[in-house]
Amino acid sequence: MKALAPEWARAFFTKEVSSMAESEKERYEDSDLYRIRHSAAHVMAQAVLEKFPQGKYTIGPPIEEGFYYDFELPRALTPEDLEAIEKRMRAILKEKHRFVKQVISADDARHIFKDQPYKLELIDGLAAGGFDEYGNPLDEKPEISIYTHGDFVDLCRGPHVENTAQINPEAVKLMNVAGAYWRGDEHKQMLQRIYGTAWKTPAELEDYLWRLEEAKRRDHRRLGRELDLFSVSEDVGPGLILWHPKGGMVRKIVEDFCRAEHEKGGYEFVYSPHIGKANLWEISGHLGWYKENMYAPIEIEGQQYFLKPMNCPFHIEIYKSHIRSYRDLPMRFAEWGTVYRFERSGVLHGLLRVRGFTQDDAHLFCRPDQMAEEIDRVLQFSLNLLRAFGFKDFQAYLSTRNAEKFAGSAELWEAPTEALRQALIRAEVPYQIDEGEATFYGPKIDIKMRDALGREWQLTTIQFDFNLPERFDLTYIGEDGQPHRPYMIHRALLGSMERFMGVLIEHYAGAFPVWLAPVQAVLIPIADRHLEYIREVAAKLKAAGLRVEIDERSERMNAKIRDAQNQKIPYMLVVGDQEVSQGQVALRLRSGENPGALSVEAFLDKARQDIQQAV
RNA sequence: GCCGACGUAGCUCAAUCGGCAGAGCAACCGCCUUGUAAGUGGUAGGUUACGGGUUCGAUUCCCGUCGUCGGCUCCA
Numbered sequence: 001m002k003a004l005a006p007e008w009a010r011a012f013f014t015k016e017v018s019s020m021a022e023s024e025k026e027r028y029e030d031s032d033l034y035r036i037r038h039s040a041a042h043v044m045a046q047a048v049l050e051k052f053p054q055g056k057y058t059i060g061p062p063i064e065e066g067f068y069y070d071f072e073l074p075r076a077l078t079p080e081d082l083e084a085i086e087k088r089m090r091a092i093l094k095e096k097h098r099f100v101k102q103v104i105s106a107d108d109a110r111h112i113f114k115d116q117p118y119k120l121e122l123i124d125g126l127a128a129g130g131f132d133e134y135g136n137p138l139d140e141k142p143e144i145s146i147y148t149h150g151d152f153v154d155l156c157r158g159p160h161v162e163n164t165a166q167i168n169p170e171a172v173k174l175m176n177v178a179g180a181y182w183r184g185d186e187h188k189q190m191l192q193r194i195y196g197t198a199w200k201t202p203a204e205l206e207d208y209l210w211r212l213e214e215a216k217r218r219d220h221r222r223l224g225r226e227l228d229l230f231s232v233s234e235d236v237g238p239g240l241i242l243w244h245p246k247g248g249m250v251r252k253i254v255e256d257f258c259r260a261e262h263e264k265g266g267y268e269f270v271y272s273p274h275i276g277k278a279n280l281w282e283i284s285g286h287l288g289w290y291k292e293n294m295y296a297p298i299e300i301e302g303q304q305y306f307l308k309p310m311n312c313p314f315h316i317e318i319y320k321s322h323i324r325s326y327r328d329l330p331m332r333f334a335e336w337g338t339v340y341r342f343e344r345s346g347v348l349h350g351l352l353r354v355r356g357f358t359q360d361d362a363h364l365f366c367r368p369d370q371m372a373e374e375i376d377r378v379l380q381f382s383l384n385l386l387r388a389f390g391f392k393d394f395q396a397y398l399s400t401r402n403a404e405k406f407a408g409s410a411e412l413w414e415a416p417t418e419a420l421r422q423a424l425i426r427a428e429v430p431y432q433i434d435e436g437e438a439t440f441y442g443p444k445i446d447i448k449m450r451d452a453l454g455r456e457w458q459l460t461t462i463q464f465d466f467n468l469p470e471r472f473d474l475t476y477i478g479e480d481g482q483p484h485r486p487y488m489i490h491r492a493l494l495g496s497m498e499r500f501m502g503v504l505i506e507h508y509a510g511a512f513p514v515w516l517a518p519v520q521a522v523l524i525p526i527a528d529r530h531l532e533y534i535r536e537v538a539a540k541l542k543a544a545g546l547r548v549e550i551d552e553r554s555e556r557m558n559a560k561i562r563d564a565q566n567q568k569i570p571y572m573l574v575v576g577d578q579e580v581s582q583g584q585v586a587l588r589l590r591s592g593e594n595p596g597a598l599s600v601e602a603f604l605d606k607a608r609q610d611i612q613q614a615v
Numbered sequence: 616g617c618c619g620a621c622g623u624a625g626c627u628c629a630a631u632c633g634g635c636a637g638a639g640c641a642a643c644c645g646c647c648u649u650g651u652a653a654g655u656g657g658u659a660g661g662u663u664a665c666g667g668g669u670u671c672g673a674u675u676c677c678c679g680u681c682g683u684c685g686g687c688u689c690c691a
Contacts, residue, residue: 076619178686179618186688190618193686225626234664234682293690339691344616347689359691458691496691527648554647555654562652576650588651
């Protein structure tokens with residue numbers, strides 16, 4: 001779970017967050033829960049090492065909704081082991097051990113942890129002053145401290161509870177075991193990570209477990225099947241999505257809406273093929289730095305072609321098809337471009353991480369003097385789009401220049417980076433600065449959204465590119481009659497249609513607002529004799545642009561209502577003798593509300609209003 | 616890719632110690648003509664993911680492949 005990684009948790013709670021964030025909120029690191037979880041992690045390590053005295057322990061931080069601890073153990077842990085460890089933890093907690101902190105010298109620490117290679121590595125890092133316990137660089141040299149409770153000692157900066165009795169043994173639960181590389185480096189030792197959760201009271205634990213169950217119910221993979229939105233076929237291949245008619249309808253509505261917005265926003269639409277010659281990717285540099293993510297070449301008449309992992313080279317070729325004047329700029333080429341990227345099998349995840357996806361991609365070419373406004377505009381545009389789909393909580397990230405790996409010169413990076421920052425401030429979105437996290441070719445803004453389980457997924461990305469204009473030798477003729485290098489910005493706002501749909505499905509838990517619902521209304525006859533009237537009504541509603549189905553099955557009305565509810569159809573229109581005689585429909589909403597009979601016109605008015613207000 | 620778990624009907628899940636593979640829902644065919652979350656009877660549905668091994672006999676034990684799930688790493 002990426003969102004629960006310590007790097008993330010630390011970054012989120014400690015790094016710079018704009019003044020728009022609620023600064024009043026207690027920092028997680030200062031909270032009781034943080035201490036409880038941190039201490040529970042120590043107790044867990046104690047229980048694990050009792051069971052495996054030859055085991056090595058590494059780090060065990062609190063995370064967003066619990067804690068984990070990584071171990072190197074002689075064998076793989078089983079579910080039974082977890083139960084035993086959990087049981088032992090409860091016993092230890094009841095023994096009321098005090099947590100005692102001692103600040104010690106590096107040499108003393110090395111002595112205490114002489115049989116613990118991972119701890120020794122951490123101590124070296126701390127002593128050198130270069131890195132903290134997670135391997136992140138530090139500004140100043142930290143003190144080295146240990147925490148002892150009972151006969152267990154751990155290298156740790158705290159904080160902890162005073163006493164294990166402050167942790168309710170019934171509010172602690174071990175969740176699962178997972179593999180994790182030492183310091184997150186796949187070239188290093190694979191460790192066993194035990195995830196646990198801890199709360200103040202058993203009721204809070206229950207609540208958390210209930211929330212997890214709820215999250216599973218809104219998992220887009222489950223809803224995708226239940227609502228018949230999409231599937232993945234083993235025969236087609238993993239990470240390749242098949243959109244069913246209902247999912248296809250939602251996607252079409254999303255795309256149509258976005259296309260219309262793009263048109264209003266000054267974009268021009270272009271189309272480009274799925275493959276391009278090796279030479280194109282040589283020029284773009286993808287074969288140099290992106291090859292691991294590209295599929296093997298296709299040979300055509302002795303030439304190698306590659307399936308596109310990105311659309312940019314094609315858009316650049318369109319730019320280059322003419323000599324461009326400063327008067328032509330800015331140019332904004334948009335394309336719903338389908339790209340294919342090789343993703344390692346273990347990382348695929350429903351719609352959120354796939355191998356083939358369609359980006360709402362565009363490339364902006366502009367003069368330096370237009371740059372700030374273009375950035376402002378595109379960020380604003382992106383936020384408006386996301387808001388239109390009901391998203392309100394964004395987490396924005398500004399990635400700045402990596403000191404070691406960057407295209408162009410440091411000076412070149414300054415203005416765009418500042419323009420990105422200013423745009424974020426003007427847009428009044430909370431953002432965090434990821435210092436040195438930019439790709440080599442330019443600074444960027446990413447906007448991420450959370451899925452039902454709290455994992456963050458990047459949707460919007462707005463990336464400056466100092467690299468491709470050089471590599472393709474892009475120019476425009478300036479007022480001075482001389483060629484100049486344009487600025488280039490890559491941007492995908494919804495990101496990819498697949499990922500966006502995944503997040504969208506979970507956001508609404510499958511109950512799409514009326515304007516997005518694949519089926520907006522289902523007509524339910526009480527008896528077959530009402531069908532003729534129902535067909536007339538259906539025709540009227542369809543003529544008015546509504547997406548309507550008739551449930552003609554030989555089932556009772558109750559069963560049809562139940563099925564419509566489960567399909568999360570916004571309107572159920574029940575028709576019996578009364579409605580036929582009155583020229584009405586009886587409206588039931590998926591909320592369970594029952595507004596009752598109304599005329600077809602009155603219903604249409606309501607539907608139009610709901611669509612307008614995006615409910 | 617790596618660590619671990621898992622893979623039985625379209626879906627959710629059973630199957631004792633290795634002994635003829637089963638249920639509910641869905642589907643299909645009837646009956647019922649229904650008033651706000653499951654009316655009722657029947658039929659069909661399987662080389663237990665795939666391939667190999669052990670065994671008189673494998674859904675069950677072993678090996679491999681593929682896939683899924685939870686993490687790690689990476690990203691739209």
